[in-house]
Amino acid sequence: MNVTHTGQVTYSAPVSKGIILLRIKLTEPDSVDFKAGQYLAVLLPDSDKAAYYSIASSPSKAGEVELLVKEDEFGAGALYLYSLKEGDSLQLHMPMGSAFLREDSDRNVVFVAGASGASYIRSMIHYLDESNHLAHREIHYFLGCREEDELLESDYMHALADKYQGFHYHPALSDQEDWDGHTGLITDVVERLMPNDMSEWEAYSAGSPAMVKAVADLLIANKSLMPASFFSDMYTPEI
Ligand SMILES: Cc1cc2nc3c(=O)[nH]c(=O)nc-3n(C[C@H](O)[C@H](O)[C@H](O)COP(=O)(O)OP(=O)(O)OC[C@H]3O[C@@H](n4cnc5c(N)ncnc54)[C@H](O)[C@@H]3O)c2cc1C
CATH class of the missing domain: 3.40.50.80 (Nucleotide-binding domain of ferredoxin-NADP reductase (FNR) module)
Structure with missing residues (x-):
């Protein structure tokens, strides 16, 4: 899977039991055009594997993405994301998915x-x-x-x-x-x-x-x- 964006972690902390919020500032390119409800792939270093996470932030913040990552002591993606500290960079592929919010609809x-x-x-x-x-x-x-x-x-x-x-x-x-x-x-x-x-x-x-x-x-x-x-x-x- 190809890298579409490189980002840098600016924040990582627990937000609820067993879940951390990771804020990633986009560096190259420095913004992303996505729809609310889409997801991304985190490319795992020294591996051809990727792990998939919903983009938890709103598309109105185009220069950053937030992820909510569930703790998983065996999951390679979760272990990698839990190991990242402020200032660390990571590689992403996004946006992905078709289950995004239908903005042209005003239905309940x-x-x-x-x-x-x-x-x-x-x-x-x-x-x-x-x-x-x-x-x-x-x-x-x-x-x-x-x-x-x-x-x-x-x-x-x-x-x-x-x-x-x-x-x-x-x-x-x-x-x-x-x-x-x-x-x-x-x-x-x-x-x-x-x-x-x-x-x-x-x-x-x-x-x-x-x-x-x-x-x-x-x-x-x-x-x-x-x-x-x-x-x-x-x-x-x-x-
Ligand atoms: C569209 C989409 C959106 C998602 N959004 C989110 C999100 O926002 N937040 C979130 O937390 N998750 C999300 N997920 C789920 C997340 O992608 C999965 O939890 C995924 O498995 C994480 O990848 P991983 O590399 O950590 O796990 P993998 O390494 O792929 O492992 C998969 C599972 O197998 C288990 N496993 C692996 N090796 C072993 C072993 N040796 N012994 C026992 N068990 C083992 C792991 O515990 C893990 O649960 C999403 C998934 C999809 C498809």
Whole structure:
């Protein structure tokens, strides 16, 4: 895979349990044209291997990209990215993926993420907020994690829900007892809270391939979502 961009790490720190945020300033070339929801490949040094990560930042910041990287003691990509310090450079291939935010649409949207899949959704929500596209439509964001300290940017999401009447944030935990929010599988929460006729909606989802397929099956079979309105780079329903 060819290098399209070289970047330099300007920030690396944990943002939730088991996830770091890595900010990369683009050096050569010094900007990237991408759409919210696309991903990139990190080229691993001394290897022909690449590791794939959603671009977690908004495209309005063209001179940098942010990645949210899940800790994985066996994953070569995760180990490499965790080893990088401020000032280190790295090689990237981007943009990639077709499950990006449809900007020409003003339909209602449901976002469904599992754990580090929140990275994919983050780019789109930040972009919609910055470009004033969160008002005048219904947006529901479901985020499923095991425990509360794995949730990403909950304060920001709650603040958006306070600010915009149509924005709804639904975190759900599967493995924590002392929590008075939603519990259980994220698909069960989506089933319970979303209307039965979603034929005019669009959906974006990321997480494990099994979770994304379960979300697509549920929305299409039980909620009348059009298969062509389901977007994910992890699973594509038959159209
Ligand atoms: C479109 C897309 C977007 C993605 N976005 C993100 C994102 O934003 N953030 C994120 O954290 N992830 C993301 N992922 C997932 C990420 O690409 C995978 O976790 C990938 O496996 C990481 O690459 P790696 O090189 O670290 O793992 P690899 O080295 O390829 O390993 C793959 C898996 O096998 C396991 N494994 C490898 N060797 C061993 C061994 N010897 N023993 C036991 N287990 C082993 C690893 O633990 C790892 O989970 C995305 C994936 C895709 C396809």
